[in-house]
Amino acid sequence: MKPNDDSGKLPTSERPFRVLIISGSDRRQYNCPGVDSKSRALMLRMAERLPQEWEIDYEDLGNVYGRARIQSCNACVSTSMALCCWPCNCYEKGDKKEPDxxxxxxxxxxxxxADAWAIIGPHNWYGASSNLKLMFDRLVCMNGGNPNEKLIDHKNPEKAMALEHSAQWEDLSVNHLEGRSAGFFCYGDEGGDEMDETGRPKKLRHKAWFNPDEEPFENARDAYAPLVWQSRYSGIEVPDELWTYCTTGKGLPYSNNQSEDMIREAEFMGAFDTWTDRFAAFVGAKGKVEPGRWRAYGYEAPGHRWADAKLAWRDVRMRVGRAPEGSSPRAQEELGLNEDAVLNRHKSEGARLRE
Incomplete structure (x- = not known):
């Protein structure tokens, strides 16, 4: 059935089981590729194949012209785990300066x-697609992120560093989505028609620089290992049998390897349907998952205009070389580590070098 978000207000025992399917390819027909991705076709096929008494939600992460993209993670956690808020407060809905x-x-x-997630995506240069990687980077906050931004005045690094060392922090920092399940189905073409009989790219002039015996991976599914292990690290169960890779379009020009070509590959489609059935059997048997203590569903971000004003003053001080006393930027200034006191923060290092 279609998802009803109001089900999230019900006790777990009374709401339907729910699955979220994600198409992770960057391609959409409403941008310069001009054609929808194979992962989109597989997402829709999976939605039809799953038990229809479940709530089946799905989303295509492909790039649509004029629509917001997934903003990159700002790596707040590398300053302090307490600066990384759950859910992410680096961006917000409807933001015009940094739409996300x-x-x-x-x-x-x-x-x-969702009780379970199904992630479908291609191999792009020995790894997951840009958009899937961006999404999972932004999900660092599900692993111990700060659920109360008021404690750090929205985004104050010094207050976050102090909170991380407080007795209160251990209670706040939990895996917010722990208990759910995820399955990963990734696919690739092993270089399409670009490879020669030795396993090297045909166009490559310096053949000695490319040793096929050293090419990653022994198991092609390992291209998605960072996403799988991040999920496991964060308390998301990823059973080994739900992490799968299959090849489609090997030896073909890319123009001959579209969704309409893929569906004629019986072996590939059979493997995908088998993975879907394994996914349904596993998550169905496991059942519904209780929500965490601090939910993203129903979350309303607190106002932060005054906090923004104070952070703007901090920004001005750093630009003139007077970072707050006792702060990491001040320590880096004094040690000559960052050379980042600049009036125009938007100017690139390359432009500054050429002044």
Missing amino acids: LLWDVDMYARLDL
């Missing part, structure tokens, strides 16, 4: 509402 797809499509709430 994850917030605009309520992805944090939808991940929270």
Whole structure:
């Protein structure tokens, strides 16, 4: 059945089981590729194949012209775990300066509402797609992120560093989506028609620089290992049998390896359907998951204008070389480590070098 987000207000015992399927390819027909991805076709096929008494939610992360993209993670956690808030407060819904797809499509709430996630995506240069990597980078906050931004005045690094060393922090920092399940189905073409009989790219002039015996991976599914292990690290169960890779379009020009070509590959489609059935059997048997203590569903961000004003003053001080006393930027200034006191913070290092 279609997802009803109001189900999230019900006790777990009374709401339907819910799955979220994500198409992770960057391609959409409403941008310069001009054609929809194979992962989108597989997402829709999976939605039809799963038990229809479940709530089946899905989202295509592909790039649509004029629509917000997934903003990158700012790595707040590397300053302090307490600066990384749950759900992410680096961006917000409807922001015009830094529009963010994850917030605009309520992805944090939808991940929270689902009992299980199905991630479908291609191999792009020995790894997951850019958009899947961006999404998972932004999900660092599900692993111990700060659920109360008021404690750090929205985004104050010094207050976050202090909170991380407080007795209160251990109670706040938990895996917010722990208990859910995830399955990963990734696919690739092993270089399409670009490889020669030795396993090297045909166009490559310096053949000695490319040793096929050293090419990653022994098991092609390992291209998605960072996403799988991040999930496991964060308390998301990823059974080994739900982490799968299959090849489609090997030896073909890319133009001959579209969704309409893929569906004629019986072996590939059979493998995908088998994975879907394994996914349904596992998550169905496991059942519904109780929500965490601090939910993304129903979350309303507190106002932060005054906090923004104070952070703006901090920014001005750093630009003139007077970072707050006792702060990390002040220590770096004094040690000559950052050379980042600049009036125009938007100017690139390359432009500054050329002045």
